[in-house]
Every structure is written in C-alpha cells, then in structure tokens.
Amino acid sequence: MRAPERPTFDDEVSKEIYQYIERHGTAARHRVRDAAAVSPEQFQDHLEQLKTRGYLEEEGGTLRVALEVGSIEEYDTDAGTVTIRPARHADFEGLVDTIRDVTETESYVVAETVAEQLLYEDSVSRHTTVESRVFFVATMEGSVIGWTHLDLPHTAKLQDTAQLTVGVRPDYRNAGIGSRLLTRGLEWAEANGYRKVYNSVPAINDTALSFLESHGWHTEGIRKNHYTIDGDHVDEVLMAYRI
Known part of the structure; x- marks a missing residue:
C-alpha cells in the first residue's frame, strides 16, 4: 500500500472509527467505541470489517492503523x-x-x-x-x-x-x-x-x-x-x- 493512498469506506461509521484512530495514532478500544456512539454489536461489526480489509490492527485492546510495507x-x-x-x-x-x-x-x-x-x-x-x-x-x-x-x-x-x-x-x-x-x-x-x-x-x-x-x-x-x-x-x- 503506497502511503498517500486513502482507504475507502462503505459507511460513515467505519470512516469515523478509522479517522479517530488515525488522528490519535493508537487508541484504546473502549474509547473508540464511545466516540463512534453506536451499539456494541454495531461497533464490533464495523471494526471487524476494517480489520479484515487491512485498515486496522488490534493488540491487547489497543487499536492502530495498519500499514503493509513489505516482506521479511x-x-x-x-x-x-x-x-x-x-x-x-x-x-x-x-x-x-x-x-x-x-x-x-x-x-x-x-x-x-x-x-x-x-x-x-x-x-x-x-x-x-x-x-x-x-x-x-x-x-x-x-x-x-x-x-x-x-x-x-x-x-x-x-x-x-x-x-x-x-x-x-x-x-x-x-x-x-x-x-x-x-x-x-x-x-x-x-x-x-x-x-x-x-x-x-x-x-x-x-x-x-x-x-x-x-x-x-x-x-x-x-x-x-x-x-x-x-x-x-x-x-x-x-x-x-x-x-
């Protein structure tokens, strides 16, 4: 992924979740959920979609933007x-x-x-x-x-x-x-x-x-x-x- 390329989103909630994490570099999962102002079930669905598409990654409850830059x-x-x-x-x-x-x-x-x-x-x-x-x-x-x-x-x-x-x-x-x-x-x-x-x-x-x-x-x-x-x-x- 070339760094200047921007992710595309299917809905405003996914975009809001991604941009919140992007602005902060990393963010605690519960804080992102609060900022998104949707139900826990909806938040989980949007988050899983973003992770599946390779936009976000999670470690121990901390979310961050994923950036694929090559092999080992x-x-x-x-x-x-x-x-x-x-x-x-x-x-x-x-x-x-x-x-x-x-x-x-x-x-x-x-x-x-x-x-x-x-x-x-x-x-x-x-x-x-x-x-x-x-x-x-x-x-x-x-x-x-x-x-x-x-x-x-x-x-x-x-x-x-x-x-x-x-x-x-x-x-x-x-x-x-x-x-x-x-x-x-x-x-x-x-x-x-x-x-x-x-x-x-x-x-x-x-x-x-x-x-x-x-x-x-x-x-x-x-x-x-x-x-x-x-x-x-x-x-x-x-x-x-x-x-």
Missing part, C-alpha cells in the same frame, strides 16, 4: 543471521532504544527527533491525511539492532520526496547491516513512486556522511551554523539520493 528477509552476516522486516508495534521499545544508542555516540539530530516523536505518539506506524511514516528494522535473535525510516508528506508539492534516516547499533556495524537497511528503504521508495529521498546530517558526523556518499548520495546543500552541539555551532549537510 534474512541475511547471514559475520555477526550472525539478521532479519530485516517491517517494524511492528511490539518493536517500539527496542526501536527507541536503538535510535538512542546510535545518537548517544554520534550527532544525528534528525534521528533524535524521530525517537522523540515516537515517544510522543506512542506508535511506530503513522498514517494520516497530512503525513505517514514507515519503519523497517534489523533484528538479531529477536532484538532490534538497526532501523531505516521514511517520513512521507502528503502535501501535493512534496509527495514525491521522502526523508530517510538509517542507523545500526555500534556493536553491530561493519557487517553490511546498514547497507541492507538503506537498500530496503530505497527499494520501498522506488516501488511506491518516490523520486528523491533526503537526509540531514551534522557536518561533524563523518561516519554518516561517508556512509551515505559511498552509497551514491550527494550533498545538495549546506546550512551554516544550523545546529548547536555541545555549545558549538555546527553546519547541517543536506544529503539526497535521486531514484
């Missing part, structure tokens, strides 16, 4: 067998911890912002009329060790571009995992009609800049003194990849 892949690396797949809500804590592990040792301001947004919304996936986001994770023995993430604006003039972040825990680097994650994100963007992805990196993050450059990314611009890091003004390097 496994790779053998020097570090062990790595699985790369779409992120699930069950990955939430591991995903946030991984992003924080990466940003603790290097300057990656955009990724820090992504982690804070996840915590604020308490949801991995996001799909609204304004924007969507897609996450893929790399896992080893069930633990999240890396991610790639795309922010997808729905504004007409920006709908062919996406912001991408990618990172791997320091202990699992130099095994090709970051390259696999980056490729997965770019392949998804290409398959869904995006023409450009971009990333913003502080100029002092040589590791990230070198990694992106080695995979065909180029510098599209520099914003002077854009960040304040450890009391110093640091340039922002705008990196882009044309698909």
Whole structure:
C-alpha cells in the first residue's frame, strides 16, 4: 500500500472509527467505541470489517492503523543471521532504544527527533491525511539492532520526496547491516513512486556522511551554523539520493 493512498469506506461509521484512530495514532478500544456512539454489536461489526480489509490492527485492546510495507528477509552476516522486516508495534521499545544508542555516540539530530516523536505518539506506524511514516528494522535473535525510516508528506508539492534516516547499533556495524537497511528503504521508495529521498546530517558526523556518499548520495546543500552541539555551532549537510 503506497502511503498517500486513502482507504475507502462503505459507511460513515467505519470512516469515523478509522479517522479517530488515525488522528490519535493508537487508541484504546473502549474509547473508540464511545466516540463512534453506536451499539456494541454495531461497533464490533464495523471494526471487524476494517480489520479484515487491512485498515486496522488490534493488540491487547489497543487499536492502530495498519500499514503493509513489505516482506521479511534474512541475511547471514559475520555477526550472525539478521532479519530485516517491517517494524511492528511490539518493536517500539527496542526501536527507541536503538535510535538512542546510535545518537548517544554520534550527532544525528534528525534521528533524535524521530525517537522523540515516537515517544510522543506512542506508535511506530503513522498514517494520516497530512503525513505517514514507515519503519523497517534489523533484528538479531529477536532484538532490534538497526532501523531505516521514511517520513512521507502528503502535501501535493512534496509527495514525491521522502526523508530517510538509517542507523545500526555500534556493536553491530561493519557487517553490511546498514547497507541492507538503506537498500530496503530505497527499494520501498522506488516501488511506491518516490523520486528523491533526503537526509540531514551534522557536518561533524563523518561516519554518516561517508556512509551515505559511498552509497551514491550527494550533498545538495549546506546550512551554516544550523545546529548547536555541545555549545558549538555546527553546519547541517543536506544529503539526497535521486531514484
């Protein structure tokens, strides 16, 4: 499902249920039922239809928008067998911890912002009329060790571009995992009609800049003194990849 596509509804109640959950990212089942203002039997029927059509998913009484973004892949690396797949809500804590592990040792301001947004919304996936986001994770023995993430604006003039972040825990680097994650994100963007992805990196993050450059990314611009890091003004390097 390409993120900007909108679900279609057979009736106003189903639309109202979906949009309530969409606005909140996640929602407790009983609160959605109260907002829908229909009988428990009617609510159950509408909810089951939305889940059957793949619009919503439920876990332990919490409802969220479902976003199908691809298959599961496994790779053998020097570090062990790595699985790369779409992120699930069950990955939430591991995903946030991984992003924080990466940003603790290097300057990656955009990724820090992504982690804070996840915590604020308490949801991995996001799909609204304004924007969507897609996450893929790399896992080893069930633990999240890396991610790639795309922010997808729905504004007409920006709908062919996406912001991408990618990172791997320091202990699992130099095994090709970051390259696999980056490729997965770019392949998804290409398959869904995006023409450009971009990333913003502080100029002092040589590791990230070198990694992106080695995979065909180029510098599209520099914003002077854009960040304040450890009391110093640091340039922002705008990196882009044309698909």
